[in-house]
Amino acid sequence: MSVESVFPRLEPLLPTVGKPIQYVGGELNATVKEWDDVTVRWALMYPDAYEVGLPNQGVQILYEVLNERDWLLAERTYAVQADMEAVMREHGIPQFTVDAHRPVRAFDVLGISFATELGYTNMLTALDLAGIPLHAADRTDDDPIVLAGGHSAFNPEPVADFLDAAVLGDGEEVALAISEVVREWKDEGRPGGRDELLLRLAASGGVYVPRFYDVDYHDDGRIASVRPNRDGVPWRVRKHTVMDLDQWPYPCKPLVPLAETVHERYSVEIFRGCTRGCRFCQAGMITRPVRERSLQTIGEMIDTGLKESGYQEVGLLSLSSADHTEIGDLAKQLGDRYEGTNTSLSLPSTRVDAFNITLANEFSRNGRRSGLTFAPEGGSERLRKVINKAVTEDDLIRTVTAAYSHGWRQVKLYFMCGLPTETDEDVLQIGVLAKKVIEAGREASGRRDIRCTVSIGGFVPKPQTPFQWAAQLDHETTDERLRKLRESVQSDKRFGRAIGFRYHDGRPGIVEGLLSRGDRRVGRVIEAVWRDGGRFDGWSEHFSFERWESKAAEVFADQPVDLDWYTTRERGHDEVLPWDHLDAGLDKEWLWEDWEDALDPDALEIEDCRWTPCYDCGVCPQMGTDIQIGPTGQKLLPLTVV
Amino acid sequence: MSDGSTTLRGTPNPEAPNPQLPIVQRLRIRFAKRGRLRFTSHRDFGRAFERAVRRARVPIAFSSGYTPHPKISFAGAAPTGAASEAEFLEIGLTETRDPEAVRAALDDALPPGIDILEVVAAREGAGSLADRLEASEWVIELRDTPVEQAQVAVDAFLAAEQVDVERMTKRGMRTFDARAAVQSLSVGSSDGPGVAYAILTVVVRHQNPSVRPDDVLSGLRICGDLTLEQTPLATRSAQGPLDAGTGTVGDPLALDRDAP
Numbered sequence: 001m002s003v004e005s006v007f008p009r010l011e012p013l014l015p016t017v018g019k020p021i022q023y024v025g026g027e028l029n030a031t032v033k034e035w036d037d038v039t040v041r042w043a044l045m046y047p048d049a050y051e052v053g054l055p056n057q058g059v060q061i062l063y064e065v066l067n068e069r070d071w072l073l074a075e076r077t078y079a080v081q082a083d084m085e086a087v088m089r090e091h092g093i094p095q096f097t098v099d100a101h102r103p104v105r106a107f108d109v110l111g112i113s114f115a116t117e118l119g120y121t122n123m124l125t126a127l128d129l130a131g132i133p134l135h136a137a138d139r140t141d142d143d144p145i146v147l148a149g150g151h152s153a154f155n156p157e158p159v160a161d162f163l164d165a166a167v168l169g170d171g172e173e174v175a176l177a178i179s180e181v182v183r184e185w186k187d188e189g190r191p192g193g194r195d196e197l198l199l200r201l202a203a204s205g206g207v208y209v210p211r212f213y214d215v216d217y218h219d220d221g222r223i224a225s226v227r228p229n230r231d232g233v234p235w236r237v238r239k240h241t242v243m244d245l246d247q248w249p250y251p252c253k254p255l256v257p258l259a260e261t262v263h264e265r266y267s268v269e270i271f272r273g274c275t276r277g278c279r280f281c282q283a284g285m286i287t288r289p290v291r292e293r294s295l296q297t298i299g300e301m302i303d304t305g306l307k308e309s310g311y312q313e314v315g316l317l318s319l320s321s322a323d324h325t326e327i328g329d330l331a332k333q334l335g336d337r338y339e340g341t342n343t344s345l346s347l348p349s350t351r352v353d354a355f356n357i358t359l360a361n362e363f364s365r366n367g368r369r370s371g372l373t374f375a376p377e378g379g380s381e382r383l384r385k386v387i388n389k390a391v392t393e394d395d396l397i398r399t400v401t402a403a404y405s406h407g408w409r410q411v412k413l414y415f416m417c418g419l420p421t422e423t424d425e426d427v428l429q430i431g432v433l434a435k436k437v438i439e440a441g442r443e444a445s446g447r448r449d450i451r452c453t454v455s456i457g458g459f460v461p462k463p464q465t466p467f468q469w470a471a472q473l474d475h476e477t478t479d480e481r482l483r484k485l486r487e488s489v490q491s492d493k494r495f496g497r498a499i500g501f502r503y504h505d506g507r508p509g510i511v512e513g514l515l516s517r518g519d520r521r522v523g524r525v526i527e528a529v530w531r532d533g534g535r536f537d538g539w540s541e542h543f544s545f546e547r548w549e550s551k552a553a554e555v556f557a558d559q560p561v562d563l564d565w566y567t568t569r570e571r572g573h574d575e576v577l578p579w580d581h582l583d584a585g586l587d588k589e590w591l592w593e594d595w596e597d598a599l600d601p602d603a604l605e606i607e608d609c610r611w612t613p614c615y616d617c618g619v620c621p622q623m624g625t626d627i628q629i630g631p632t633g634q635k636l637l638p639l640t641v642v
Numbered sequence: 643m644s645d646g647s648t649t650l651r652g653t654p655n656p657e658a659p660n661p662q663l664p665i666v667q668r669l670r671i672r673f674a675k676r677g678r679l680r681f682t683s684h685r686d687f688g689r690a691f692e693r694a695v696r697r698a699r700v701p702i703a704f705s706s707g708y709t710p711h712p713k714i715s716f717a718g719a720a721p722t723g724a725a726s727e728a729e730f731l732e733i734g735l736t737e738t739r740d741p742e743a744v745r746a747a748l749d750d751a752l753p754p755g756i757d758i759l760e761v762v763a764a765r766e767g768a769g770s771l772a773d774r775l776e777a778s779e780w781v782i783e784l785r786d787t788p789v790e791q792a793q794v795a796v797d798a799f800l801a802a803e804q805v806d807v808e809r810m811t812k813r814g815m816r817t818f819d820a821r822a823a824v825q826s827l828s829v830g831s832s833d834g835p836g837v838a839y840a841i842l843t844v845v846v847r848h849q850n851p852s853v854r855p856d857d858v859l860s861g862l863r864i865c866g867d868l869t870l871e872q873t874p875l876a877t878r879s880a881q882g883p884l885d886a887g888t889g890t891v892g893d894p895l896a897l898d899r900d901a902p
Contacts, residue, residue: 007678011678012872012873014681014723015723015873016873019683020681020722020723021681021682021683021686021722023681024678024679024681025678026678026679026753026754026755027753028753256690256693258679258682258686258687258690258753258756259682259686260685260686260689264689306696307697308697309693309697310692310693310694310695310696310697310751311693311696312692312693312696342704342710342712
């Protein structure tokens, strides 16, 4: 049975909403397939506005991987803005995909990619607009399987009530595996309905189905146990790891929108994973081991990607791009290849290392030389040792001196506030450091007009990291520390305008903390906030801390837990954590020892296992994976550029 | 506005950073915004066109300076949501190209719905393209309005000397006269299947503030008590020099088309 497009009903309403282009689709390289030509149909959602969601790599990769199969179809859907939501409710238009404007409820799977927990309320809007019951328990065989992925899926417990399933880790292979299971079940005539399909997915060991696990609690609110309630459902669900990135060179044909979006460039992942061991970094813990893409594949992807998209900028993505074993060759060869073409190359996520200035110079040969960003993360040497980010003050000064003397005028420094063991003094050190940076820069460049921007984010302890047990700093103290820091810099006339500050108040971090380390009881808070109008929590103009605070108080009124219990409370060694049954490969004992090392001033630095012996984090043996790094000695293909 | 070195007419400034190749050919382009892509804003289109130029491998000239910009100048863009068969822009190239080949390549590099209709080489000394865009002809479909009802409103509008309308602009609510800019306004009837409805054809002189199709509709609402259930589809059918005698809109590329 074919499904009708909602576009004829939508089109007359589009002139009445803001930025209507975000709802019409028609991107270059978008794929629209005949509904009846395929067996399994995916709606892929990025739960934020189109301008944020469209460039998302995860969605673009899965969109292409799925659509390449002739028995599969994938379309995309995004969070609609408040004005559009009102129009859709008024006219009874359901949540739709932008590709063929098909109603989301008609698909077999609704896959939602959560890069951040702040998209949870937007998921509820989409489900509600789609006509899909919010609670998984209320869904029928006519509803899609609602499946979460992305980094937040490493603890999906706060949204467990709303999800049918979640997958951990790399999506390429598991999305196809799930499709196979769905196809088989449909081909067999859907035996046992939705329950049977979910059971088959759960039994595979690679798909987490929350309803097949029961959670029990102690009287004091802590979790007593999480255990499967069905035969054939595993005790722990494992993450997925794509081992050979050269086999998965996606996106090949990037989606190029007409609407303005947050990233307008062709992005290629040059490797996945990071083993630097920064203790705050969830991405670095859950994406292990490091798997590099070869120079040749990177070269081919960039060549095709630029031709297919017409973009003028290439982003070389990873968690720490300068760590690719052949980054120097890559920079040089790309610089040569695109010389004189007004193509610029960017390298996000660089470490504090003078070598990066050489790279940055190479990358700016063909384009802009605006600003460089470094992330010391901690203001004081002591604190950087706590987080295992071994950057000395000398390293930083050497690096910025090199940058300023090579003509860079602006350096951005990224720090966190609220790290474990942090004191006022540690945060004030950020200001001292920024002043030293400006002094060094003025000396190196011989100019007064150089700038240093200090950007500060509030630290939120994340699941599956050594800091998963840590107490989050309350927002009052966070704000107070940032106020003292700003005063200490602004009171010094010699630096007043040379140092810029960018930071948010501490309150959104507390909500992120609740959603990051929460358990199933937090779901009621999310729903209450959403029912009260909570949307787009990642947008400061929409976010309301008061709403979250008051709804949490209401929901937890008769419970032994509250907002503080989930955020500012330190957890003990023996506490069952809500995500313990979700296996990122990390040995919990190793994480605990690493947490103890963080608190021990005499503990040694954890070095990167790419270049030093294995320190037994557990991932490789547990997951059957290996570090995959070069050098390969390969070259980019000798392509000529017109 | 100076951005470093090359302008569409100027010569490169050798002192500017990132010196670029000079412009050797200027091409003038007519394109259409159709169907759902009529919701593309002017800004969105600008960036999409830049990318299409790169995909089509058109040897576009760049400005010099720290942030080189491709040499593309837009003229008289239709409002977001309005369709158009007559949008214009001009690009500067660093190598001479066959205009028809450029047309085909650009059209291929843009999604269906943004369609490149014609490309001609600019004739030197024949004046700027923007100066030739004096007026537009719009066709506005009033799908829920009978012809007779529209005619009453149109007659009242034309009989008035001044019709003040309001529109929200970036600088707040503005009130201005929508009548003076209207050269002509007539009502026709749809001839498709279903109930016949009114189709307006209006020629509007370009002025500041510009009078757009929705301003004319606001004027009709005020003069003739015209109520509209849906936002009508407006399509720019022509844009160019205004023939003072006939009151019709001419072809702005005519002066370039037969350039030697």
